[in-house]
Amino acid sequence: MRLLLLAAIASSIGATTTHAHENGVPLNSVCQVSGDTLSSDSLQKLYQHIDLLSVFDLKKWRESYIYKNRTQPSDQNKQILIYIEERLKVIK
Template structure:
C-alpha cells in the first residue's frame, strides 16, 4: 500500500514538473507591429521608426506578415507598409 502511494505521489510530482517546464519554455517575446487595420499618421510614423530599427531577419518576418495581411485584409495602408518594408530590406542588403 505504501509503495502504491509513493508511486502515485512521484507520478503526480513528475507530471506537475513537466507541465510547469512546458509552460515556461514557450514564453518567448512576440513582436507585434501595427495592431489595428487603420493607423493614425502619428502611429504610422511610429511604426516606420520601429521598422527602421529592425534587423534584416526581423524585416523578412514583418514582410511575410504583411504579405499575409494584404491577402486577408487588403488595404492601401497595408500595401504602403509592405512596400516600405521591402524598400528597407533592399537597402539593408
C-alpha cells in the same frame, strides 16, 4: 528512456526559441494593424520602428504583411509592405 530523450529535445527547443525572441521585438506588439486605422503620427512611429528592425525581423514582418494584404487588403497595409521591402533593399 524515450520519454527522457523527448523531454530533453523539447526543453532544448524551448530554450533556443526563447533566446531567439529575447533580443527581437515581438511581431504582434506593433504589427496588429487593422484596416486604415493608423493616424499619420502612428504610421510614422511604425516606420521608425521598422527602421530599427534587423534583417531577420524585417523578413518576418514582410511575410506578415504579405499575408495581411491577402486577408485584409487596404492601402495602408500595402504602403507598409512597400516600406518594409524598400528597407530590406537598403539593408541587404
